[in-house]
Amino acid sequence: MPNDHRRIFVAAMATETNTFSPIVIDRQAFEDSFYAAPGTHPDTATLCTAPIPVGRRVCAEKGWTLIEGTAAWADPAGLVSRKAHLSLRDEILDQLRAALPVDAVVLGLHGAMVAQGCVDPEGDLLARIREIVGPDVLVCAELDPHSHLTAQRVAAADFFVAFKEFPHTDFVERAHDLWAIVVDTLEGRVRPVMSTHDCRMIDVFPTSREPMRGFVDRMMAIEANDPKVLSLSAIHGFMAGDVPEMGTQMIAVTDGDAAHGAALAARLGQELFANRGRHMMPVLDAGAAVAAAMAADTGPVVIADMWDNPGGGTAGDATVVLAELMARGATGVAVGTIWDPIAVSLCRAAGEGAILPLRFGAKSAPLTGDPVDALVQVLAVSEVAAMIFGESLVPFGPAARVALLDAAGSPIGIEVILNTVRAQSYDPSLFRVMGIDPVAQRILVIKSTNHFHAAFAPIARQILYCSAGMPYPNDPAITPYRFVRPDIWPRVADPFAQVP
Template identity: 80%
Template sequence: MTQGSARRIFVAAMATETNTFSPIVIDRTAFEESFYAAPGMHPSTATLCTAPIPVGRKVCAENGWDLIEGTAAWADPAGLVSKQAHHGLRDEILAQLQAAMPVDAVVLGLHGAMVAQGCIDPEGDLLARVREMVGPDVLVCAELDPHSHLTAKRVSAADFFVAFKEFPHTDFVDRAEDLWALVVGRLDGDIHPVMSTYDCRMIDVFPTSREPMRSFVDRMIAIERDDPKVLSISAIHGFMAGDVPEMGAKMIVVTDGDVPYGDAMAERLGQELFANRGKHMMPTMDQTEAVAVAMAANTGPVVLADMWDNPGGGTAGDATVVLRELMIQGATGVAVGTIWDPIAVKLCMAAGEGAVMPLRFGAKSAPMTGDPVDALIKVIGVSADAAMVFGESVVPFGPAARISLLDEGGNEVGIEVILNTVRAQSYDPSLFAVMGIDPLAQKILVIKSTNHFYASFAPIATQVLYCSAGKPYPNDPATNTYRNVRTDIWPRIDNPFAQDD
């Protein structure tokens, strides 16, 4: 502990989500394009995994503590992080911590599903190095995204973790506040947080916008409120596109000094989660059915989620399977947001607003994303720095171009597409509005997101359709071509707990 009454707390963030099947390497530029803040330069609003920094400012100001801010970096999900980017950010943060010593606590914002070239567990590596630097008595903790890998190395290095409870992740600021409440209680000596974990031995997707996960999360919150022994509960969903040995769903229970109690509760909740395996995923339909259902709707907007071409899950976001089906079925009143194609954007920006031109776009990144679209188009608008909102966050996706598809006679066919340069999933209707498209005036809104869109789009939608189109993302854990994921896990086997009986 530092001398005197003022505590010294170090805070930093290093985060991305790695789809190990994605061919898109994350370099330093990818972090800088998505979000990078040097020490002391973080804005007052949070950006997902960086929430511990702005929340920490308020908490430390209220307590008269010194907050030493390190680097905050977030890259939109893609493939492996380059070795240079990983080591550069890691060592940058560690050097800042070394300069800040001595400290009473280290609070980190991590995603938890990062994989780098030559390092399968970057967060575990960072936490272990932090622990070695500060010693066994200094508090080390972090906020996590639930789509993470809870490795033994991380659990060993940290005192506790708090993960977002909601998917869509609407609660990242609330959970950062929970994390800091535990920090304050621990440093003031009012509580003694200890962490219990349980391996659910399953791979699944757990949207909290529907049952049975909605009730499960509500129950976690109720236990935290009503059980004086329990300080925090988190469900780690896992990330099925991360081919790592310790991937899968796990439970975290943080109790006030009662490890056996926490162990028992983590196992009970973990078994409840396992009992509902296969029931969590939202119902899906293929592109032919989804487009037909959307076209048959009497009113719009119908939100059609191209759920597996989700840049938030590490894909490029350039699949054209759904767009092609819309064209085949003759859909009108359609706005597609977005298709990632930096080259097509440059061509549109060079041509300028109002230009009519032939354009090839989309489906360049990987197999099973459809074929590039060759179309006569009109450039309706361009933006050098387009961005949408996600809660309090600002999410860039520009430079971007809004185009309208034309028939051979040069007439608009009723389908508009937003082409973007910075990959980002479709979080919010502001994605369309910023490009001059009124989302409420459309019959069909096509978006690229698995479920993060739901909180913002569901209130304006007459229907929400989840479309499983192509396979740009490894979305079937029973058949995905894993090389590192364990075999004794559902659905790779029916009951991984049978050997325990």
């Protein structure tokens, strides 16, 4: 075997935990969303598992050996069950032990996982990996920016690379960045050193608008022009995670210059803090959003039910916006989606074309509206419904498309997609796969905070962000946290004044 041959272990374990969500993630939830045994990951990337297919290509070009472990992703919800967490963790650790010796461990993580009895599963995994491989083996991971950058993780890993974009359109590009640093490190050209800065805040940072758009562009310009900088990442934080180290942080990875990285992370972090409260998009309540959509001359107008977002761990079954549309007599409406496995099963049993009284939605939690009782016609049923997200497919079926009818059995102009597998609304293909032409609608109602923007903006005449109810804890100033530290904005006006 040549001296420059390398052996690299790669695996992925990821989900995003809304600690306020009642929906427990068990092993089946990973199986339903995405699970690939070693060597079975598809060639296309799936969000947090992108380091695996990208690593295949890199190692094939270098003539290195890639040892693939398990790749698992569950759509965001509440706590991961202890059994699911330990089984996946130990599965990956056993695979790593069997792969030894290795020159590097490359992981796909989300960063906001919380399990029953373990507040930091990613930190726990990384610490155990470090214990197995020792201090000299490279350990790194790609992260979602909606994560918690804990001290345990920073101590265990050599470096992290996070997605820069929200919506997360760049997870494949960032996996390439991650692997580029791995290659340069193993071939002796760089020595990655990670520096961090705590911004002492929590906010929402859409990169589809200013000021975050310009901030990301500046990060990329620094990476391109500063030879000492290998990577810059803004960790947005995840406000629905009630954990002690929740909050926004900056990461700078430099070539052996920790002082330069620390200064750069602090400067960029201070810029984020200076713009606190200005990042998030303007929002309307349900009444104002529906009124504005109905007043528009042309469609489709997209109403984003931004806080009933399964991508943030909610059920996706809130009916507040739908009830407002029905009350105001809106027509030309398509809603995608409302999660209700029971309603889907009833529609599947009835079959396409059937007319039946149906109760659906608003079963998961308070502040999601009331269940809708309606006469409906089943227009379509799909056992394997899935939408596009980047290079991957996101399942949301079995699913049913129903038309709401009046008492005489005539359509009222509102159609709803009911789904079984929770998924946020990434792409207009979710409507097309169920037989709805999204461009032909006057109003599209979707469940997403901002991931929808890249795919829906090209077809939308107008996008309205709607804050309807509180299925998601969306105001950190009043959220009843138990574990989040008190010294972050907006829990306090000036957190830096609180700390010497």
